[in-house]
Amino acid sequence: xxAPMDANRWARIRAIFAAASDRPLVDxxxxxxxxxxxDADLRREVE
Amino acid sequence: MSAHPGQPEHxxxxxxxxxxxxxxxLLADAAAGDPSxxxxxxxxxxxxxxAAAQLQMHAERLGVAGHTLSATALVHEAxxxxxxxxxxxxxxxxxxxxxxxxAMRRRLVDHARAKHRQKRGxxxxxRVDLDxxxxxxxxxxxDNAADAERVLALxxxxxxxxxxxxxLAAVAKxxxxxxxxxxxxxxxxxxxxxxxxxxxxxxxxWLSRELGQTPPQTGATP
Numbered sequence: 487x488x489a490p491m492d493a494n495r496w497a498r499i500r501a502i503f504a505a506a507s508d509r510p511l512v513d514x515x516x517x518x519x520x521x522x523x524x525d526a527d528l529r530r531e532v533e
Numbered sequence: 534m535s536a537h538p539g540q541p542e543h544x545x546x547x548x549x550x551x552x553x554x555x556x557x558x559l560l561a562d563a564a565a566g567d568p569s570x571x572x573x574x575x576x577x578x579x580x581x582x583x584a585a586a587q588l589q590m591h592a593e594r595l596g597v598a599g600h601t602l603s604a605t606a607l608v609h610e611a612x613x614x615x616x617x618x619x620x621x622x623x624x625x626x627x628x629x630x631x632x633x634x635x636a637m638r639r640r641l642v643d644h645a646r647a648k649h650r651q652k653r654g655x656x657x658x659x660r661v662d663l664d665x666x667x668x669x670x671x672x673x674x675x676d677n678a679a680d681a682e683r684v685l686a687l688x689x690x691x692x693x694x695x696x697x698x699x700x701l702a703a704v705a706k707x708x709x710x711x712x713x714x715x716x717x718x719x720x721x722x723x724x725x726x727x728x729x730x731x732x733x734x735x736x737x738x739w740l741s742r743e744l745g746q747t748p749p750q751t752g753a754t755p
Binding site (some may be wrong): 496 | 693696697698701731734735738
């Protein structure tokens, strides 16, 4: 079993997910690029 | 609120006096922080749901059509049986729903484990269609080995979600295991409907991902 992830990271993933969900599908990739600031791991988690 | 005002034709004989007063008091005790209340509550709710589900399976075996109730309907029916139509605070009702979640979950897991023991081997898939959420946890849901696998994998995923984010897990359990509406979930948890929608969308995505990548990744992550 994986250990729970760091609370800050979890909160960040949730916030980016919520913000991305409010955007039209076509705009999401660009939004994620920007929101994740090159953090590929983070982006993969959100996706 | 209930979509099931129909009168059941095969009402079982009432063997016990209505438990309404007891359960209503238990809910108040639970809301007041009595540490033994949740367990006693779970016992009552589990028993009620078990009886209702058995009646339902019996009816299905007899081929009595139109008797199949969803998990949601079973829970609402149990609520009416145990608490009755009186208005009680949502803070108290929430404890009923929490007990109903645990009761449904145990039934599903016990049933799935039994099936799993019966039939081992064979290809298994860890995929659950979460859009079917409220329809899945029917008492007879785990009728084949693949379903049983899914139920158990989902239960594990829910445990991980509870560890990670208990409040989000509470939303997801209300929505998934007992099919509470957005509005009911919001009232029970004392948050906005908007929060429930956002939480549920996230939880669905997270759970789907967890089920898609079993066994979960282990090892160091920064």
